Amino acid sequence: MTAQTSTMRTPTQQALRRFWKSSSGKAGLAIVLGLIILALIAPIVAPYDASRDRNLRERLEAPSLEHPMGTDELGRDMLIRVWHGTRISLRVGVVAVGIAVVVGTVLGLVAGYFGGRLDMVISWLVDIMLAFPSILLAIAIVAVIGPGIFNAMLAVGIVQIPIYIRLTRSVVLSLKEQEFATAAEALGASKSRILFRHILPNGLSPLIVQSTLSIATAILDAAGLGFLGLGAQPPDPEWGLMIARGFNYFSTAPWISLFPGLAIMIAVLGFNLLGDGLRDALDPRASR
Structure with missing residues (x-):
């Protein structure tokens, strides 16, 4: 009876069951959901205007009950x-990955x-882009179009496009000769319908996993651009920018850089763990 019940589960139910068995997936989901909740309630619980926030009387105060993470050089x-x-x-992570996807x-x-x-030209462009480290290519793009948070999102999204081109291309090459695709073509379905209604839905699993992992990479790249002054601009409370601002005070006030760095580490860890859990759930062969 148990074996029969197991075989009657839908693929979605089986994937969910495998995901809830993954310790890393559950830990990553908890971290990501926690970050999302914090981001959503921030303007409600603690409204903040970065352009007016400064109190020089409390500058460079160490962590305390009043300021659990201390204060920066402007108080x-x-x-x-x-x-x-x-x-x-x-x-930044969601928008950049959305552009790339x-x-x-x-x-x-x-x-x-x-x-x-057409395949040859696209593959040639992909090879050229992948020849450069992603962060260096993002720096070059931002240097051309100018610094700013939107330009940073655009640059990070552009450098991740080759990853999805290669991944999607490999999925299409393995699926377009399958029976469901040839049957749809024999029935007179248009090429766009075959691509977006038949092939793409059957190849979403690796794209979902890669998207989750790419958000972690996008957060790191955006923080790197912010640290170099090419991403978010003062007084925006962006983690990479905060690390850069605290660099000159690291010997006397290390908390200015320490806590934003910990936030980046937790966010990247959460999305990576979630991606690992989704990979185990959506493609159980990869975990063997």
Whole structure:
């Protein structure tokens, strides 16, 4: 009876069951949900205006009951700034990965399905982009279009596009010869319908896993750009920017850089653990 019940489960139910068996997946989900909740309630529980926040009488105070994470060089409460920095970092990660997923998936579908010279040109461009370290390419893009949080999101999204082109292309190459795709083509379905209604839904699992892992990379890259002064600009409470501002005070006030760095570590760890759990759930063969 148990074996029969197991075989009657839908693929979604089986994936959920495997996910809840994954300790790393559950830990990552808890961390990510915690970050999302903190980001959502921040403007409600602790409204914050970075342009007016300064109190020089309390500058460089060590962590205390009044300021659990201390204050920075302008007397700003680090707990409030790190808390509101969660909103910026999550937005950067989601928007940047969204750009990469949309553009990379479309180009990967086209390259994998149609092949020929179009596939050759797209693969050639991908190889060129992958020849450069992602953070260096992001720095070059921001240097051309100018610093700012939106430009940082755009740059981080662009450097991740080749990942999704390659991943989607490989999925299409393995699925377009399957029976369901050839049957749809024999029935007269248009190429766009075959791609977006048949092939893409059957290849979403690796894209979902990669998207989760890419958010962690995007948060790191955006923090790196902020540290270099190419991402978020003062007085925005962005984690990488806060680390950079505390660099000159590290010997006397290390908490200015320490707590934003811990926030980056927790966010990256959460998305990586969640990605590992999703990989085990959606592709059990990968965990063997």
